[in-house]
Amino acid sequence: MPISDVRVVGVHTTEQARAIDRPALSLCLEAALGALADAGLAPADVDGIAARWPGPGGTVMHPGSVDWTALLGHPLRWVQDTYPQGVPAVLDAAAAISAGLCHTVLVVGGQSGIRSGGAVAAYTRPENEFVAPWGAFTAVHFALVAQRQLHLVPGYREGAAAAAATIRTHGHANPDAVLCGRGPVTAADVLTAPPIAEPFTLLDLCLATEGAAAMVLTRADRAADTRSPVRVLGGGAEWHRQQYVDPARHEEVWTIGRDAAADAFAMAGLAPADVDVALLYDINSFEVLRQLEVLGLCDPGEGPAFVGDVGIALGQGLPVNPDGGLLSYSHIGWGGPTLKVVEAVHQLRGEAGSRQVADAEVAVATGAGSGAQYHNTLLLGRS
Known part of the structure; x- marks a missing residue:
């Protein structure tokens, strides 16, 4: 059974906020039950899990x-502990379902x-070799790569x-976004915001917030009676x-993801031009441009021109992160x-409200970066 016979059949997010006075387990349980x-x-229908405790x-x-x-109340047939979130979780779950190791x-x-009292979230300062001794945090690893790219392509x-600015303005208009009403944002606002790690300012960098999210995948035959299944079309990684240990080198990582994207499109039998909406992992602004290039949506070095000429806002050539993204x-x-x-599932179901991309049939979602x-x-399609 190919992974294209696997469906995402349920999704749910809890409240998203700068701080939520509830245990993480309570939030995750709410998201899980909501997705089911x-x-x-x-x-009782679940026999596989990808979810760090x-x-x-x-x-x-x-x-x-x-x-x-313990919370599900029964044993499981399949467990994913390697990277149990986002695109890797979907691809591993789809492969396991396709292989008959589990069904849901x-x-x-x-x-x-x-x-916990710090200016940055604790998880952005891991106690990793070569990181903890020097006080590096997540944004610095990306800044090293971005600074080299800026030298090559000013x-x-x-x-x-x-x-x-475009993605933050999307969030400004999304009532569920943590930064709803904090806009609209201009490119000048981004450039003049407080500097964090050269070349990034505060508005170039993603949020660190609280909340939970969940999704459920199952076989196409079992999805027939669900509300609005979305097809898994293809993917790659x-x-x-290892992340955030050795510093990233531009020469090694700037094009990382290009082969994975090519594999995903080949598996789906699609081309980049077939994508209607992109949910890019916007951990920072430079990554948005880089990912447009590695996905094949534009040529290398043409990310800025794509944003300016094709457009990534709602109603333009390729809407990117209409929910406001990580930013x-x-x-x-x-x-x-x-x-x-x-968000890809909401768009393909046509249930995204004021941020809905008209007639969205194919969505691309990405994770991590340079x-x-x-x-x-990951490529998903309307069933």
Whole structure:
């Protein structure tokens, strides 16, 4: 059975906010039950899971997805602990379902209580080799790569600012976004915002927020009775090196994801021009341009021109992150990659309200990027 016979049948997000006074487990459970209800399924229908256990309790040998059996109330046939969120979780779940290892997979993740007194979220300062001794945080890894790209293509600075402004303005208009009403934002606003890590200003960088998100996948025959299934068309991933350990080198990672994207389009029998809406992993503004290029939506170095001439706003050539993305909607740590798939499903179902892309039939969702030294791509289609 090919993965194109697998469907995303349920999605759900909780409240997204700068801070939520609830345990992460409570948020994740709400998201999981919401996604199952959206699919018209019950916990008893689930026989596979991709969901890091947020605690309390459970194993201390992380990540511990199998701890979810206690809440689901029954054993599972398949567990994904490698990267149990977003695009990798969808691809692994689709492969497992296709191989007959399970039939219905729940993916869920989220966070709360992340700040603990620091100016940046604790998870952006991992105790990793070569990182902890020097005080680096996530944005710095991407800044190293972006600074080199800016040297090679100076026009990237203005193009990245325009991309960030567009996506943040999308979030300004989304009532569910953490930064709803905080706009509209212009490229000049981005360029003159407080500097964080050269060349990034505050408005070039994504949020660190709280909340949870979940999705449910199952076989096409089991999806027949669900509300509005979305097809998994194809996907691919590239893993260069462990994230946030060794510093990323532009020469090694700037094009990471290009082969994965080519594999995804080949698997789906589609071309980049077939994409109607893009849910790009906008951890920073330069990544938006880079991903437009590696997806084949424009030529190398032409990301700024694509934003300026084709347009990524609603109603333009290729809407990107109409929900406001990680820059303005929300970024919930391990649940952040799943938000991209959730928005893709809303768009393909035609239920995105004022941010709906007209007649959206094919969506691309991505995860991670150059500074993280891995990248993944997923293509979804209207059933």
